[in-house]
Amino acid sequence: MMPMISCSRGDGGSKQVTISISPKNEIILIGDELQYTAVVTGLSDQRVSWSATGGEIDENGLYRATELGTFDVIATSKADPTKTAKTKVYVVAVKAFDEIKAWQGSITWKYNVSWSDADEISAYNHLYQEDITLEYRLDEQEIYDKWYRHPDSSIEVSGSLHYLDEQAPGGKFYLETKWNGQFTFVPESRAKSDYLEINEETGTYSFYLRDQSINPSPIITRYYDSGEEVENWKNWGYGAVLIENQPLPLVGTTLSGTKVEKLIYYPSWGPQDGKETELTITWKFTPVE
The missing domain is CATH 2.40.160 (Porin)
Structure with a gap:
């Protein structure tokens, strides 16, 4: 799967910082879990904080599909919180x-x-x-x-x-x-x-x-x-x-x-x-x- 990349503006001569999230645009069933990872380039500090607009995600990027819908999963650099990336997750029901x-x-x-x-x-x-x-x-x-x-x-x-x-x-x-x-x-x-x-x-x-x-x-x-x-x-x-x-x-x-x-x-x-x-x-x- 190709990662989703978000590019942020550099200021002056500063190094460009990007965050990539994997996997991208996944479809999962209600009740399932999905592990996300993030890579930060342009900064030595690789730590990110995770958030989601629906469902639950822990500090290690483990997402739990607790509700139906389409949601954003967001990774934010801890060293520079202005640098973020996001991807979609589609939570669907088991249906005949x-x-x-x-x-x-x-x-x-x-x-x-x-x-x-x-x-x-x-x-x-x-x-x-x-x-x-x-x-x-x-x-x-x-x-x-x-x-x-x-x-x-x-x-x-x-x-x-x-x-x-x-x-x-x-x-x-x-x-x-x-x-x-x-x-x-x-x-x-x-x-x-x-x-x-x-x-x-x-x-x-x-x-x-x-x-x-x-x-x-x-x-x-x-x-x-x-x-x-x-x-x-x-x-x-x-x-x-x-x-x-x-x-x-x-x-x-x-x-x-x-x-x-x-x-x-x-x-x-x-x-x-x-x-x-x-x-x-x-x-x-x-x-x-």
Whole structure:
């Protein structure tokens, strides 16, 4: 885990003092304990005093989750009390999954592949990269073990992508899509097809996220001839995402994980043999009110 660092202003030529706390932004169950440590740089005196806005923490940094909520854990230098650092602790209750009313979270996928090929007409270069995150809420529970995204609920898209198919050498003709940013959309389909399913009997859960086509979208594909743009398309979409039969957590109710699968990408032009690459999918969903 990466420590959380707080930097304080120096006065004149004085040495910069920082305090780092570990661990950072932890989720723990009510009644559990968590040991915190702090490192002070810029001072020879490493002693800190501990405090928390909820729960209890002793002089050695041992935190006890005595109440539910989100709280700050604060370390203050004893040598210079103006120097502090803090992090969050999230105290949650032990809860049966069928008592959860809604989930909020994200799914991210990444891949990066490039290659060259040729046919009887020309040689070609290809590049396909995506690092895309979808954030959404699942709050329609029609049956006890499934939570759906409401048809009117938006999906937030963020990240970056770059697709390039060019005629080589020289790249006289090429097709390019390049984007980095964030936007929100509501799918046109009214179907309740994005959902989470939990099977407590088998101890597993699955996410099903349907494919989407967004038109118009801020992600634009452009066609170039001799360096001049001659045409563009403002439609973009993504394929269905299936995260199936993942083990339920032994502690808590946060659903998170990573999986890697094979993906074959086919270029927009040139030989249609395709190129295999690895697709990495990560996700994290937590219960919300």
